[in-house]
Amino acid sequence: LNLPAATTSLIFWTSNPNGTMDERTSNDTLEVDVCPGLAGVYTVGHPTADFPTLGEALDALKDCGVSGPVVFEILPGTYTGGIKINEVAGASAANTIVFDGLDPSAVTLTHNATGDDSTATIALDGADYITFRNMTIESTGSGTAYGVLLTDAANYNNIEDNIITVPIVTSGGNIVGVLASASYTTSIG
Numbered sequence: 589l590n591l592p593a594a595t596t597s598l599i600f601w602t603s604n605p606n607g608t609m610d611e612r613t614s615n616d617t618l619e620v621d622v623c624p625g626l627a628g629v630y631t632v633g634h635p636t637a638d639f640p641t642l643g644e645a646l647d648a649l650k651d652c653g654v655s656g657p658v659v660f661e662i663l664p665g666t667y668t669g670g671i672k673i674n675e676v677a678g679a680s681a682a683n684t685i686v687f688d689g690l691d692p693s694a695v696t697l698t699h700n701a702t703g704d705d706s707t708a709t710i711a712l713d714g715a716d717y718i719t720f721r722n723m724t725i726e727s728t729g730s731g732t733a734y735g736v737l738l739t740d741a742a743n744y745n746n747i748e749d750n751i752i753t754v755p756i757v758t759s760g761g762n763i764v765g766v767l768a769s770a771s772y773t774t775s776i777g
Contacts, residue, residue, distance in 0.1 A: 598622055623648070625678045627656025633663035642667045649685065653677030659686045662723060664694035670706050671697065673715040680717060681744065689723030692751045701729025708737035708767075712745055719746040726753045732762040739769050 601617040602610065610616060631637040632645045639645035645660050655678055679685055689695030699709040709727045711734075712718055720736070725747075727733040735752040738745060752765040 623652040625653045625655030626658045627654060627683075629659045629661060631663060632660050633665050633667070637663060642671070643669075646671065646673065649673070649676055654679055654683045654685060657682070657684050657686075659688055662687060662689045662695045664691070666696045666698060668698055670699040670701070670709055670711065672708075672711040672713055673718060675714045675716065676718070679715070684717045684719065686719045686721065687723075688719075688721050689750075692722050692724050692749065695723040696726055697723055698726040698728060701727055701731070701733035707732050708734040710735070711737040711739065712742040713737075714740040714742055716743045716745065719748065720750060721746070721748040722750065724751040724753065727763070728755060729763070730755060730757060734763075734767045735765045737767050737769065742768075 597619060599617065599619045603616070604610065626648060630639060630645065632639045632642055634640065639648065639660070642662070649658075650673075653676055676685060697709055699706070701707045701709075707729070709725050710720060725735045727735045733754055735754055736747050747766060754763045754765050757763055
């Protein structure tokens with residue numbers, strides 16, 4: 589069975605089990621959404637793009653994993669909200685994942701860190717083989733705020749050719765541009 593590149597719903601059902609009428613039909617149907625791993629180049633950030641929002645691209649990555657190298661070309665604009673990526677099924681040295689803004693002055697990822705579960709603009713939490721490049725990564729939090737957080741053995745990741753901005757605080761803040769930490773909620777390595 590060759591499935592299309594998009595998510596496909598498969599529906600399975602029974603009828604006349606064991607050659608007799610089924611008296612309990614409430615458990616006869618199973619619906620499963622199946623999607624093949626992502627592979628190739630996808631555009632993100634416009635209604636006519638492969639993924640109209642960055643959130644939709646991240647959901648597809650989480651739900652489908654990858655079956656080959658993937659490049660998400662982020663179209664010009666400002667994208668608000670923190671990004672957290674956990675381990676991605678299929679990611680490897682051969683099946684890398686790249687988020688490419690193409691121009692750091694045209695693409696901005698911005699996030700106002702508000703607490704332990706939302707401290708980083710980009711958090712790679714156990715995710716491997718991911719690259720963010722050619723964009724501005726901005727954290728506007730004033731207490732604890734990270735531009736990029738690598739945690740839970742997030743390995744083989746690249747942060748290249750970006751502009752990373754964090755606020756300047758004179759006291760009481762834990763503000764870091766790029767942090768590698770054993771914990772998602774603290775800056776202690």
